[in-house]
Amino acid sequence: MQLYTPRLFAMKKIFLLPLGLALSMCATAQVATGRLLTENQPHPVGLDVRQPRFTWQLVSDKRNVLQTAYELQVLEDGGGKVWSTGKIASLQSVLVPYRGPALESGKAYRWQVRVWDNSGKASAWSQPALWQMGLLQPADWKAQWIEPGFAEEPSRPSPLMRKEFSTGKKIARATAYITAHGMYDAQINGKRVGDAYLTPGWTAYQKRLQYQVYDVTSLLQQGRNAIGVSLGSGWYRGIIGFSNNSNVYGKDIALLMQLDIRYADGSTETIVTDDTWKSSTGAIRYAEIYNGEKVDNRMAKEGWSLPGFKDADWSGVKVGNHSKDVLVATYNEPVRKKEVFAPQRIFTTPSGEKVIDFGQNLVGWVQLKASGKSGDQIVLSHAEILDKTGNFYTTNLRAAHARDTFILRGNGVETYEPTFTWHGFRYLRVEGYPGELKPENFKAVVLYSDMAPTGTFTSSNSLVNQLQQNIQWGQKGNFLDVPTDCPQRDERLGWTGDAQVFSRTAMFNMNVHPFFTKWLKDVEADQVAGSVPFVVPNVIGAGALGSAGWADVATVVPWNLYLHYGDTGVLAAQYNSMKAWVEFMRGKSKDNLWNTGFHFGDWLFYRPDDDNDGRAAVTDKYLIAQCFYAHSTQLLINAATVLGKQDEAAAYTSLLQNIKDAFRKEYMSASGRLVSGTQTAYVLALHFDMLPEELRAATAQRLADNVKSYGHLTTGFLGTPYLCEVLSRFGFTDQAYNLLQREQYPSWLYPVKMGATTIWERWDGQKPDSSFQTPGMNSFNHYAYGAIGDWMYRTMVGLDTYEDGPGYKHIRVKPLPGGSFTHASARMDTYYGTVAAGWKKEAGNFLLEVQVPANTRASVFVPAATAGEVKENGVMVTGAKDIEVRGSSNGYVELQVGSGKYQFSAPLPANATTKASN
Structure with missing residues (x-):
């Protein structure tokens, strides 16, 4: 937790300088260290991790800087040395475990590090980072x-x-x-x-x-x-x-x-x-x-x-x-007060109610100032949206009153804000206020878990840029100690399906490492005989568990955390939970086919009355279940391999083949046609490699044909996250971009055109005529469909990590330009530093800027036919001493680079659509 003394806070300001400023301060140094973290937190107070892990960054403005060795020491705060590593020959600068004597309850410690770079030069000792232990027994x-x-x-x-x-x-x-x-x-x-x-x-x-x-x-x-x-x-x-x-x-x-x-x-x-x-x-x-x-x-x-x-x-x-x-x-960051919004508009609705518009659908509460007589009662009601006539709309809140009442004492100006509640809202109805509603007397205070912002994305499409803002605000509003499904109605529960589909997108936008690590412990705590509840913590019943795509949060999120942060510890901590879920599915299967139990299926998919032409977007729920059975088994194999559990990896590899064989026998024709001819069925089968390799291209064509025939997506919570990814993977990049850029219902940009400032629960939460979907389930802040962000960051811009160097130790930059976009870029803070990529089409050339932090390497793919077409900062890469040309294929030239900033350019290919193959 980031709970600081004044001294610790002052140190935080020193060591969390923006990277650009840190670089300018160290421009003449060979290498320096900074941004020290203890168990992923700066200066945590109250750790009960008995062997905390230490992370630091190398700071240098030079290219190809690597750490070759480090020395780390731990001291009692105000006392002597507790432990020292001595000089360790190692590239590791992330999550280095403490191996010293047992740490004591309540005691404060400090640590510092120095490193040696690949030029043989040593840095100075870092300034110390402090932490304090909690109560261990x-x-x-x-x-x-x-x-x-x-x-x-x-x-x-x-x-x-x-x-x-x-x-x-x-x-x-x-x-x-x-x-x-x-x-x-x-x-x-x-x-x-x-x-x-x-x-x-x-x-x-x-x-x-x-x-x-x-x-x-x-x-x-x-x-x-x-x-x-x-x-x-x-x-x-x-x-x-x-x-x-x-x-x-x-x-x-x-x-x-x-x-x-x-x-x-x-x-x-x-x-x-x-x-x-x-x-x-x-x-x-x-x-x-x-x-x-x-x-x-x-x-x-x-x-x-x-x-x-x-x-x-x-x-x-x-x-x-x-x-x-x-x-x-x-372990995770607490909920804190964050942004503050002033009223954007104060008005009277057609029905005569006094309403304040804060301009952003947010989560938190309102601070109020008022002066009046003793007993004056002010009632504040909260809503996300106005109805089609402009009136205050709360029907979609169901049984939640979402109402704060403040009774004045009558002794001058009085201030009120809630203590033990919160609301999801953009609009505030004010009743009983003594006097005129003035903007200076109302503030909307945003609350969410205090996760550090890490990622930014921008493009040439203003609507897509607003979509990115909506994704981030949906995350802020729903990452309030647990990953909730919605923050406004009588629910606000930790729905597991929403969390697993959005987890990789969430990791780009904010540092959710502590947030998800904490929540996964509750996932395991609430598992019953291996089965995972619909919501965690489970407050809706002992039998509310075991749905495919929801329960798979037990395998998906730990693996995504490993990929994004390079944390083998979370895999080790969650391995038994992952295994228990796979074994639950195995226990419910007959002949390796899991076709029993309740499943939500492709929740909230597009469902018009299109049965007449035989292509309704209803996907067989057991087909979906079998796909996720295979996917979770694959992730368990991956985890076992990383953790050195080779016997278990081999056993589950055999099981996985049986699961896929059972899928093909039950749900696939000899030509690769599926019993459910929906976008979601084809997306899941292709993304999880359920089909023989020789049939995948033809099956991808069926998916593309389906998308083209509709002219839009038909997917729900489980198909949507992978739709554009599968299309672009199999060469249908134009289709993927058409879906992203579509502005009519159903699409990601339709809510943006309707004025949304967060992600909606339904594709048509508010219909084109401004009427609403069924109020029984119609949240306007519900992040699941925001999972498209993952494709925008990792495929469209192309900023990704490799499994052989997770946590962006080995960076992959492979942009996939398309659609009407003329530029797109993304930046993300990792434990190594800032990684960035941005592409632009300009004057017949393709320009690609890349930033690689120290102690990492990157494989950069420039769209070009041959290396002879590619320049870096105006110089041909074929002769550059600090750039290795690896070859060319599928319309890309592959380059290997170390840390530094790079500017690549190449003539735009005649056919600028390329394939996002791995």
């Missing part, structure tokens, strides 16, 4: 679980809990460890603890409950101190899932907090939750994720988290007997 928790000591009201107003204590000596360091059943919001001496929201986050609470760790040294004072913590029902016992389901994990609401204080003289003291705390209620009278929050400022306990507050009439607390064995440190 249940016995390290001295605190007790406490619950409110009063009888709760049916509306469950948020409990307040407080404790006063004294510190008589100078404080050197104070660390707070906090978690809750429900959500918590903590203060010390009237100041908020940390900048994380909706804590402790959502996990499979029955097996994994996160705690957060905060450096609170600056919040304490010598003398009297007070801790105040408010609690909300949250995911733990609040309404979640369907049919007003509540108390999923328990009926209680409880707090566990431990404050460890180290004094300047070396002595220590621990303040804990126990039976000496007091409890009451305050201004938050109701708080539910779906329904919103009610705050009555007349009931606020002013100064309740300050020392000296009179709490004689407060109740005591009950000590709870809850487990500490399930406690785990927080």
Whole structure:
């Protein structure tokens, strides 16, 4: 977690400089090191990883710079050396594991590194990076679980809990460890603890409950101190899932907090939750994720988290007997406040309602300022869209009220923002506001997991550029501690199918390594006999599991994480989960054919009444299941191979052949025609290599013919992610680009033309006449169809990684120009540094710019007939000393380059359409 002391924050600003600035600072140096990460985080506080891994970047403005050796040392913060590697001959600069003595609970450490480059020169030692361990054993928790000591009201107003204590000596360091059943919001001496929201986050609470760790040294004072913590029902016992389901994990609401204080003289003291705390209620009278929050400022306990507050009439607390064995440190970034939007328009609807438009469909809440009489009640309602007449539309929210109520105390300007809820919205209806609605009194605050932005994409098509923005905003809105399906209605669940189809796109746009690593542990925790639930954490029922394309998240996401970040650790951690899912499918199969159980199929595919010509886009669900059975088995083979499990890789290779044989026998004719002649059937069969190689070209032609006959896509959640990829792989690049550039329904750009600022759940969530699809399932912020981004980045621009150098250690740049595009480019921050590629058609030439970070290499494919046509920065590549020509094929010249920036050019081929073969 990025929870900083002022000192750590200052260090963060030093070491997370933009790459360009870092390069300019080091222009005269041979090599330097920077951007140090500990377990994928800068300066994390509260790790319970006993052997954390260290990552650093080499910074140099020279070409072909490689690391040949490193030396890394770990020291106690303020103390002596704990461990040193000595000089290690190695290219590895990413995820280097700690191999020293056992690390201690709560202790702070720092590490630094120096490297030797391929010129034999050593860098200076890096500046140190700090981290602090969490509590590594249940016995390290001295605190007790406490619950409110009063009888709760049916509306469950948020409990307040407080404790006063004294510190008589100078404080050197104070660390707070906090978690809750429900959500918590903590203060010390009237100041908020940390900048994380909706804590402790959502996990499979029955097996994994996160705690957060905060450096609170600056919040304490010598003398009297007070801790105040408010609690909300949250995911733990609040309404979640369907049919007003509540108390999923328990009926209680409880707090566990431990404050460890180290004094300047070396002595220590621990303040804990126990039976000496007091409890009451305050201004938050109701708080539910779906329904919103009610705050009555007349009931606020002013100064309740300050020392000296009179709490004689407060109740005591009950000590709870809850487990500490399930406690785990927080690995992923917390939910934080991010962008802030001002009102773009304040207007009155045709029905007479006062509405504010913030201009962006976002996830978070509204900050409000108002002054009025005691008892004035302001009601804020949230909506994503207006109906065809311009009125406020909330029918698609189903049972979610999405409504915040604020009752004024009547003592001047009062400020309100929620604490234990959030909303998905663009429009805000305001009722009961005392006075005129003025823009300066309303702000929309965006919330999402604080993942670092990593990728950018731009092109010559403004609508496609807006599509990219919509993809990113869909990710922001739905990556809120778990990858939710939608953020606005009575759902907001971790649907596994959505996550697996979008995972590779997500990895380009943001650093989701910690985010997905955390969530995958809950996937495994909620597996039942190997089967994976529809949603994780599973709050919709014991039988809601095992659907093809959804449950395959257990294999797809770990493998994608490995490819994108080069992390073998996540494969090792998830291998048993991956294997269990494949074995579940094997156990449900007869003669290697999996044709049992419930499956969602190609969810929300295009489904007009086109049965009359015999080509309805309905894909056999068991055909889909067999394809994913094969795909997950292949990914398990891949993982076993990487992890050195050769016997298992061989056994599953044999199983995979049997699965494909069963597919061909059941679903394919001798000529390669499938029993379902749909785009999705052909896409999955081709993408997962279900067909004999000699039949694939003819089958791809059938797919292309289908697309051409419709003139548009017909795919749903499972076919869409691979549609353009399969078309371009088999040479139908024009078809792929036609689909991307299509502006009419159904298409990716149709919602953009309709004014969308996020990805829609349905291709026609709002129809051309501005009426809506069925409100029972019609989210306007639902990222699954945004998976087209993966094709845009990795095929259209051509920026990819090889399996022999995952994590962009070996970079692949193979652009695929097409359509009416005249340029397209992408940049992405990797653990090695920024990789970038951009192509442009100009004056009869094809121009390709490439950026390769230090300690990596790249295979660059320039569209050209021969190497004699290719120049780099105006010089023929055939004579360049730092560029290796590997040959030419399929309309490309392959070049091998090391780190640096390159500008390639070649005459535009007569036929500029090339094939995106591997």
